[in-house]
Amino acid sequence: LSEEQAKAILDLRLHRLTGLERDKILEEYRETLKLIEELESILASDEKVLDILVAEFEDIRQRYGDERRTEIVPRTEEITIEDLIAEEEMVVTISHGGYIKRNPVSLYRSQRRGGKGRLGMATRDEDFVEHLFVASTHSYILFFSDKGKVYWLKVHEIPQAGAAARGKAIVNLLPIEKGESISAFLPVREFQDGWYVLMATRRGLVKKTDLSAFSKPWKSRGIQAITLEEGDDLIATRLTDGNQEIVLSTRSGLAIRFSEEDVRPTGRTSRGVKGIDLAEGDEVVAVDVVRPGTTLLTVTQNGYGKRTALEEYRRQSRGGKGIITIKTTQRNGPVVGVLAVEDDDQVFLIASSGKIIRTGVSGIPVIGRNTQGVKLIDLESGETVAAVARVVERDEEDEGEDGGGQDG
Template sequence: MLLMGVVVDELKEIKARFGDERRTQIVDEAGEITLEDIIAEEDMVVNITSNGYIKRNPTSLFKIQRRGGKGKTGMTTKEEDFVSDLFIASTHSYILFFTDKGKAYSLKVYDIPQAGRAAKGKAIVNILNVAPDEHITTFLPVREFKEGNYITMATAHGVIKKSDLMSFSHIRSGGLIAVNLDEGDSLIAARLTDGKMDFFLGTHLGQAIRFPEEEVREMGRIARGVRGIKLDGNDRVVSMETVEENATVLTVTDHGYGKRTEFAEYRGQGRGGSGLINIKITEKNGPVTGIVKVRDSDELMISTSTGKIIRIAMKDVPVIGRNTQGVKLMDIAPDEHITGIAPIAEKEEEDEGEAEEA
């Protein structure tokens, strides 16, 4: 009994010292814990290559260097591959992928494989449930799905369609239909817009049109869209860009010619018109292969049908008028043609100290 009394006294003392309310709750069922709840939110550098490889790394791997430094290898690529896109996104952000078949797929940044700085990453088609005959044409990083933002898409047949961004907030693993395509048509571009932009559509045979976003009404996700530009004969749309007055339009042709033109050269027109002459098409320069929005500080990769690639600085490409044939950007053989163009996300490495301040 003496021992029991000691135990009781000690328990009373413990109760007096630690008698606060219980800090954990006992419930009938445990609450659902999602994967996102246990993944720390941090900024990642996401790399995507021209051949469709993707990876992510923490921004902490890339320390600030003085101007003129060599930089660090961000990704190992094959000789014919290169980093075409690089951006910073939170692990909890989304990336929307759009295919030529008009479907959209979604991926959380934390689902992208994290690899070393020099690793090439993983093929996107091995991460997404993309059909064998589908090709990814565009991707868009999305931090937050909110009202007032849109996904605007363009097709090769000149159709343009705008849908509420919110309708892409829950995409199943098999993807969803982003636009209902006519037979033989394909999705060539998608852009994140705010309802107040101007669109620029450029065609294979050298036409272009600029019109305000407000002329494109919002439509349901599986709708077809409306006419963006009237096409003649076998012409097709090769590019859609949103207009930025501090940028220029780079047009590259089949035979290796190209030029930059100020957006101001393209006056606004009504949606659905035939547009203006963007570049003078001749036997010498050939039809348009690609059009992209660029700035003076940008660099570009141009690839050919024989696997050759050239890298050029935009400051070396002249800014000239619309109705001109451009200048030679790449010397190609008679049986060769340009197959693709892409801005480069990573700058050429310089020798350390080459551009140091005095």
Template structure:
């Protein structure tokens, strides 16, 4: 068709018309027509024409070969094998890594720095963690710093300290136990609200968390000792809690008019302190409480007067001083030697002189001079204060003002911070 193509081009008025006529008369694409117009005259010689025809035949052969490969799995495998052998010949060399039969397992904790965290839980059940080092120490009788953003009537109700590698066992008012790894708790800023616990553990309707136990690992050498609002105590081996379900397990049988208020880790040889809202306390040996299974209800720890109830339990481990804090920010320390060891189920002796000025007793704990305290109010104000700045006085006193409380507010929880030697507690926040 060379002669016809040349004639078509000669008859065309311009390049655009020639391209259009070639496409129309010879059913060519725009690209093919343009390629013909771009050809030099030397391509029209017999030799050049033969080269084009030879190239065309080679392309047809290649197409047939590729179609054969696509149609045959055997040909595909043979081709892959040949190409792999070529790669092996070109790039193959001796293994540079060593394969061994043994290896050392590691867990997610190996990649997480071990660090003490402040953990807070609000009344509506929001939880978060924040490094202890983020709070600087302040003097007593100061207001403290903002610790959480709350919404509506919600407020921070619980505060405690735990390492990122530890387990936190959650004990509820209904006597159930749940647990989480501390590093699973979201770490956010001090002013953030945190995450709803119901999205992390499956609490029952109207179930409230009342106590927490910080556990490094589970062992049958330790016990969980619990106390209820009505004055019952119970001791169960720690291994009974090593495999809780996501929806929790029962730790103690709770009567309809009672609730769990505290749970502590003990070794079987400790002394137990129970304190009431009216300022009474009793000290007795843990050995007076026999070991029981998880579904048992416990035995009487203290006899209560009308309208009184247990507010806390202390496991004596360091023979320091007993700290007592009231709802209106008053507190004191009393030497533990002032409390004789009695038999359980007694009425107790005065440990705090509660009145209208101090409000009811809300927290007790064992402390030493080197400890720091974290106090938190129901209006989300946190105060960190050194225990050495709190007076040690007798049992039958109301103590001194530890924290100024805003009008209408109350202290909702107290936690002890054991100082790290490397911590600069006097540095400004954020330093």
């Protein structure tokens, strides 16, 4: 304050100062009452509230508005995990010991004929690659257990590993029960009509079910694929178009060839029908889908084997006793495996000791059915052949070489 202003204030009487302060308070009070009345009027009217909101939003839009960065659509679609995973072709390998893995196709490059190839898995600990196929990351694999159940995995759920890595045990990826083991599997891209799953059991039953019936198994505990009698096991499955030729082979050296059309499609929980009439003590050891030009390779427990032309197996009605495919004696022993093979195939012979012999099919003679075969493998005392499996492998590109690309 200036000196004059301070002097003027000091000259005012005290009651005048008090009156000025009182007038100020009264004016504030009247303004507050007016504001309360105005706000209560707004709250009592929805129209006024909306008008104020619109005005405020308009002000915000004018000051801060820009073009919308998201798109408003009339409906939403369900997103699956596959929508977030790139579709890519994978090489899936399953070993004889039950290990599985996947790798990109690019890891297995094409190679000219005569190249050294690429290791698909180190052959160690008596294990080797028994199955190899190419499938999309969005494809499915159906795993069938010996107890007649089926489990379901997407290819992208299979662990990816290096070319020489062993992979992961299948039993650790599936909720199989104690005492249950995986006996067969089928890679499936789509569950289309017109395709069937053909199943065969140890006691000679066969069953055919629409592929679509397996499109949605319960991943938590699987679903029933076939109802088995006490003591019977599911030993093999095949994916067919319903018009194939089937051969069932038994431990005692018999085989039956019949048309798949003889097997009527049934539901998942059915028991199946008789594929071959087994003698007491005999059992089915192999089932194959055969085509003209192939031969049947039969291998016995004591290391003997032979090939027989498919034409020597006449077609019979389903449920017959079959015909001799190999003469089994004490010398060569019972049948352990039968494969439909071509001349350029190779096979593994697996001994009970874990020893593995690889041999070309072309070196195994093609002879008649009613013979004992020739020795395929030298066995030590007490050693037997435990299994036979087709060799599967995929060659690698020879860098710097052109042409002659040949997949193995």
